[in-house]
Amino acid sequence: MKNSNRPLIFVTNDDSLHAKGIASLVAVAQEFGNVVVIAPDKPQSGMGHAITISHPLRLFRSEIFDGIESYSCSGTPVDCVKLAVYEVLHRKPDLILSGINHGLNSSTNVLYSGTMSAAVEGAMEHIPSIGFSYGDFDPDADFSASMHVAKQLIPQILTHGLPQGVCLNVNIPKGPLEALKGMEVCRQAYAFWEDRFDKRIDQFGRPYYWLTGTFDSREDATDTDLYFLDQGFATIVPTQFDLTAHQTITGLKKIFK
Amino acid sequence: MKNSNRPLIFVTNDDSLHAKGIASLVAVAQEFGNVVVIAPDKPQSGMGHAITISHPLRLFRSEIFDGIESYSCSGTPVDCVKLAVYEVLHRKPDLILSGINHGLNSSTNVLYSGTMSAAVEGAMEHIPSIGFSYGDFDPDADFSASMHVAKQLIPQILTHGLPQGVCLNVNIPKGPLEALKGMEVCRQAYAFWEDRFDKRIDQFGRPYYWLTGTFDSREDATDTDLYFLDQGFATIVPTQFDLTAHQTITGLKKIFK
Numbered sequence: 001m002k003n004s005n006r007p008l009i010f011v012t013n014d015d016s017l018h019a020k021g022i023a024s025l026v027a028v029a030q031e032f033g034n035v036v037v038i039a040p041d042k043p044q045s046g047m048g049h050a051i052t053i054s055h056p057l058r059l060f061r062s063e064i065f066d067g068i069e070s071y072s073c074s075g076t077p078v079d080c081v082k083l084a085v086y087e088v089l090h091r092k093p094d095l096i097l098s099g100i101n102h103g104l105n106s107s108t109n110v111l112y113s114g115t116m117s118a119a120v121e122g123a124m125e126h127i128p129s130i131g132f133s134y135g136d137f138d139p140d141a142d143f144s145a146s147m148h149v150a151k152q153l154i155p156q157i158l159t160h161g162l163p164q165g166v167c168l169n170v171n172i173p174k175g176p177l178e179a180l181k182g183m184e185v186c187r188q189a190y191a192f193w194e195d196r197f198d199k200r201i202d203q204f205g206r207p208y209y210w211l212t213g214t215f216d217s218r219e220d221a222t223d224t225d226l227y228f229l230d231q232g233f234a235t236i237v238p239t240q241f242d243l244t245a246h247q248t249i250t251g252l253k254k255i256f257k
Numbered sequence: 258m259k260n261s262n263r264p265l266i267f268v269t270n271d272d273s274l275h276a277k278g279i280a281s282l283v284a285v286a287q288e289f290g291n292v293v294v295i296a297p298d299k300p301q302s303g304m305g306h307a308i309t310i311s312h313p314l315r316l317f318r319s320e321i322f323d324g325i326e327s328y329s330c331s332g333t334p335v336d337c338v339k340l341a342v343y344e345v346l347h348r349k350p351d352l353i354l355s356g357i358n359h360g361l362n363s364s365t366n367v368l369y370s371g372t373m374s375a376a377v378e379g380a381m382e383h384i385p386s387i388g389f390s391y392g393d394f395d396p397d398a399d400f401s402a403s404m405h406v407a408k409q410l411i412p413q414i415l416t417h418g419l420p421q422g423v424c425l426n427v428n429i430p431k432g433p434l435e436a437l438k439g440m441e442v443c444r445q446a447y448a449f450w451e452d453r454f455d456k457r458i459d460q461f462g463r464p465y466y467w468l469t470g471t472f473d474s475r476e477d478a479t480d481t482d483l484y485f486l487d488q489g490f491a492t493i494v495p496t497q498f499d500l501t502a503h504q505t506i507t508g509l510k511k512i513f514k
Contacts, residue, residue: 048305048307048374050305050306050307054302056465056466056467078369082452083466111498117306125449163502163508163509166502166505185510195342196343207315208313208314209314211336211339236513237501238501239502240500240502241500245422245495248420
């Protein structure tokens with residue numbers, strides 16, 4: 001039931017309005033506030049911070065979640081945040097939740113992640129924002145551990161807020177709730193994809209390529225999200241949109257003067 | 258003419274292989290090395306760090322630049338970098354150049370920019386990488402000032418390299434070469450879009466939306482790219498892919514323990 005004293009919580013994701021992950025997140029969010037949902041009408045994984053500027057956006061009302069104002073959007077997760085603030089809510093929500101993603105967005109995967117880009121866009125709008133990702137790509141993944149983490153974090157963020165310009169990248173390791181060791185605030189690991197392309201030939205004899213690869217080129221460190229996920233902890237990485245490598249400015253000024 | 262002792266320079270952009278900006282950058286790059294080009298087959302502005310994973314990529318040889326091995330790609334700028342390293346060059350080039358973008362990518366626009374995401378992807382591959390953007394959206398913009406800046410920077414980066422995990426976001430203010438005051442290494446400004454949607458009705462009576470807005474919500478500071486661009490300088494922002502807000506970890510540990 002809507003109550004104007006309850007926080008306004010906006011929910012989005014990148015796996016589309018039809019994913020089990022967003023249904024799980026909406027179920028948790030409802031306990032803490034009035035929920036409005038705008039999510040992509042099709043999977044938008046890997047869309048990063050993309051916005052739709054070369055063609056128009058579509059937004060259609062959906063009845064997918066009982067009693068929850070919901071919309072499907074033809075655009076990206078970042079488009080969904082912008083449409084929420086400026087076209088649907090006509091105000092900034094008190095909290096943005098993105099996910100729960102089917103698959104981790106730890107380490108440098110944050111850059112490719114539509115789920116996390118929605119949270120980063122929220123931070124740019126000065127709205128407390130959290131992206132949740134779970135270590136299982138299965139469409140029917142068991143989100144109980146992720147929902148437990150969300151239930152702990154959401155009231156804390158509603159109470160304390162977040163530092164200006166910062167959102168949270170929350171990743172939950174695959175496994176049942178009982179196996180979860182706890183939560184750790186930590187940094188993004190320095191690790192990378194070893195990309196490969198699967199080259200195939202179409203019915204006209206022309207080549208096409210599927211992006212594939214392995215994510216295993218990583219540093220040996222004990223203070224990163226990859227380390228703590230391996231140890232069975234949910235990880236919380238405070239994530240910012242200031243990409244400036246401040247520590248290099250003084251040195252580079254000497255070269256470029 | 259190809260010379261195996263010359264540096265291998267990979268060039269891409271987000272305005273497509275047919276943009277004047279990339280032709281200008283290829284012309285400069287040729288002076289310093291052997292050039293290979295892969296660029297999107299259509300404009301990919303605003304694609305951020307998107308990658309193509311839900312459908313296959315196409316890559317076709319192009320003869321658009323005399324004597325330069327060039328390809329058009331159906332994907333994003335980041336796809337172009339990955340295809341270059343892993344499918345076309347089969348090695349890491351000595352330098353990645355992206356642009357010259359038609360329009361600035363200063364301040365938080367770096368997050369939405371396909372041009373800059375290609376450079377960030379280069380940094381993730383440990384390849385010295387520079388994104389160039391010019392303050393004029395005109396398809397026939399005068400890139401002489403930008404080409405002058407590129408001619409200065411390219412040999413310096415080939416000589417000195419860049420700090421690990423850092424690429425350069427170079428923006429050149431609109432105007433003739435004679436008006437350019439110089440170059441400044443500085444930080445990304447804290448400024449944001451005030452988004453708006455232009456809502457229209459299609460021939461079936463259904464709404465559609467164009468993302469629009471103004472970029473004018475900015476801090477009052479004298480050490481940022483927006484400040485120096487206004488003063489007539491080209492700006493060089495060292496840009497990293499570590500999004501961790503390191504300065505907030507200690508404080509957040511107290512909340513989430």
